[in-house]
Amino acid sequence: MENGTIEQLQKKATLLRKDIVEMITAAASGHPGGSLSAADLITALYFKVLRHKPSEPEWSDRDRFILSKGHGAPALYAALARTGYFPVENLKTLRKLGSPLQGHPEKGKLVGIEASTGSLGQGVSIGAGMALAGRLDRKDYRVYVLMGDGEANEGQVWEAAMFAAHYKIDHLTVILDCNRQQLDGWTAEILDIEPLADKWRAFGWQVIDFNGHDFGQILKAFDEARRTTGKPTLLLARTTKGKGVSFMENNLEFHGVAPTTDQLQASLKELDR
Amino acid sequence: MKTKSPSEMKAAVQREKKLGLATRDAYGQVLVELGQADPRIVAVDADLSKSTKSGLFGKAFPDRFFNCGIAEANMVSVAAGLASCGKIPFASSFASFLLCKSFDQLRMSVANPSLNVKIVGSHGGISLGEDGASQQSVEDFALACALPKFTVLSPADEISCRALVRLAAEHVGPVYIRTGRPKAPIIYTGSEHFQLGRANKIVAGEDVTIIANGLLVWEALVASDLCRERGISVAVIDLHTLKPIDEAAIIAAAEETGAIVTAEEHLLSGGVASRVAQVVAEHHPVPMASVGIADTYAESGTPAELMEKYGLTAKHLVQAVESVLKRKK
Numbered sequence: 001m002e003n004g005t006i007e008q009l010q011k012k013a014t015l016l017r018k019d020i021v022e023m024i025t026a027a028a029s030g031h032p033g034g035s036l037s038a039a040d041l042i043t044a045l046y047f048k049v050l051r052h053k054p055s056e057p058e059w060s061d062r063d064r065f066i067l068s069k070g071h072g073a074p075a076l077y078a079a080l081a082r083t084g085y086f087p088v089e090n091l092k093t094l095r096k097l098g099s100p101l102q103g104h105p106e107k108g109k110l111v112g113i114e115a116s117t118g119s120l121g122q123g124v125s126i127g128a129g130m131a132l133a134g135r136l137d138r139k140d141y142r143v144y145v146l147m148g149d150g151e152a153n154e155g156q157v158w159e160a161a162m163f164a165a166h167y168k169i170d171h172l173t174v175i176l177d178c179n180r181q182q183l184d185g186w187t188a189e190i191l192d193i194e195p196l197a198d199k200w201r202a203f204g205w206q207v208i209d210f211n212g213h214d215f216g217q218i219l220k221a222f223d224e225a226r227r228t229t230g231k232p233t234l235l236l237a238r239t240t241k242g243k244g245v246s247f248m249e250n251n252l253e254f255h256g257v258a259p260t261t262d263q264l265q266a267s268l269k270e271l272d273r
Numbered sequence: 274m275k276t277k278s279p280s281e282m283k284a285a286v287q288r289e290k291k292l293g294l295a296t297r298d299a300y301g302q303v304l305v306e307l308g309q310a311d312p313r314i315v316a317v318d319a320d321l322s323k324s325t326k327s328g329l330f331g332k333a334f335p336d337r338f339f340n341c342g343i344a345e346a347n348m349v350s351v352a353a354g355l356a357s358c359g360k361i362p363f364a365s366s367f368a369s370f371l372l373c374k375s376f377d378q379l380r381m382s383v384a385n386p387s388l389n390v391k392i393v394g395s396h397g398g399i400s401l402g403e404d405g406a407s408q409q410s411v412e413d414f415a416l417a418c419a420l421p422k423f424t425v426l427s428p429a430d431e432i433s434c435r436a437l438v439r440l441a442a443e444h445v446g447p448v449y450i451r452t453g454r455p456k457a458p459i460i461y462t463g464s465e466h467f468q469l470g471r472a473n474k475i476v477a478g479e480d481v482t483i484i485a486n487g488l489l490v491w492e493a494l495v496a497s498d499l500c501r502e503r504g505i506s507v508a509v510i511d512l513h514t515l516k517p518i519d520e521a522a523i524i525a526a527a528e529e530t531g532a533i534v535t536a537e538e539h540l541l542s543g544g545v546a547s548r549v550a551q552v553v554a555e556h557h558p559v560p561m562a563s564v565g566i567a568d569t570y571a572e573s574g575t576p577a578e579l580m581e582k583y584g585l586t587a588k589h590l591v592q593a594v595e596s597v598l599k600r601k602k
Contacts, residue, residue, distance in 0.1 A: 106385060108387065117381070122350045126354040128351050133354065134358065156347055159347035160350070163342070166342075
């Protein structure tokens, strides 16, 4: 989308949210809560921020995007389909036998997927490697990794945080979809990882703390990341799990359970308002 | 002076043990040569580059070497990212840490998308000696072979190591190479042909075939000499590529000699014994015996003491040959 205005982005985000609940209902399994919390961030990336060519997915100068929280796959698949990587009707094959739309993204199975994720904690490291390769090749592409706050429990995330800061990988931007919940409950209760901003700053990162559902703030954060040199940037996006569907918002039941058909209809009605 | 029997004199002149470089040293040298020829070659290490010898590459190409610190999981995923953007990363650490600490990263970051990453585990087996069980690697073959599409290599000496590392760099796809800490006896002359997935028959024989890899190839050669003195003709195969396994060579050995002994510096489960047995059982069942480490971790000691205590010497191979011959029809 050219010159995506905030209003246009909001419309795209609604479209993605409808795709997400429809896909997961059709699959009868999946993770609506974490897909919906990331929907605005992924919309901003695919419709505004990323330098990419859906018709030429292997373009060597493209920005790379890794969905490290692989269970948010429906949001990514919807963005890929809606930007033209593959036909929108393929979205309904999510999680079906033989479909390239695996339950969690797999590189090599589906066009536009840059890494195989779902085993949490690996995306930041992979992204750091991609950014280093770009530096060696004197290319200016950027690498974006979207991870979860529950995912920050993984030790590898902090290994990667040390590594990217040490090597001053400023073409790496990590977006932390901080929806405050993980499978077993509230992150504050399962394994409290706050203060996240202080932790990442202490690891040598530029940190921007903002509302992950406000496109004005989202775009401003991405701009600031692009202008940051000499260190990687962590975009600490404060989000709501299940955002956009009231009965899913902050509702732990919708971490990994598909909506019923009735719940789908209610969701679509609400999103259409 | 005690007079030697004719057979003892024969054995003495037959095989002179000439120690070459450790395979880790050969790896470090050839990695530098590869780096000179191909700018896509990069290296990562986890604070063991002085021991794994990837540090030689780091000295030669500081811009293409990334020390990841003592963080193997991150290192393997970083290598995956480098590979997905066209680099040919060699990731080195001790075999035990690489396979055990970063197994999930090998699984999802590397093997799942089948990326062109070369994993080089030094200090393989127990022959690193005194550092003990935490540093020794007795399960790396089993783990590496469990990764779909991985090629798994274990060179026997510096000459085969150079050849196999070069072939690994040319091969497009994930590779695991085990190297060793101690100096390795020279097996090859340098004129032999190496091909990934094609075992090398080093000695012809009629009664039994020993199929070995790594340092056990030398022990197999000595065992074949000792057996010859006893009138037993033993063939020796260097199974430098454990995966994909050379089925044709194994089936031919079963057909020609009718009995097989395997030998490895690894647990008896999941390595040479298991993989050869699967081929033999499916295609041409013959009696087998295996030399390797029983269901245990080893301990501190000199390399020679450990190889003796854990049953990995030519003497143990001769016993295995004799036992398998009793079961041969």
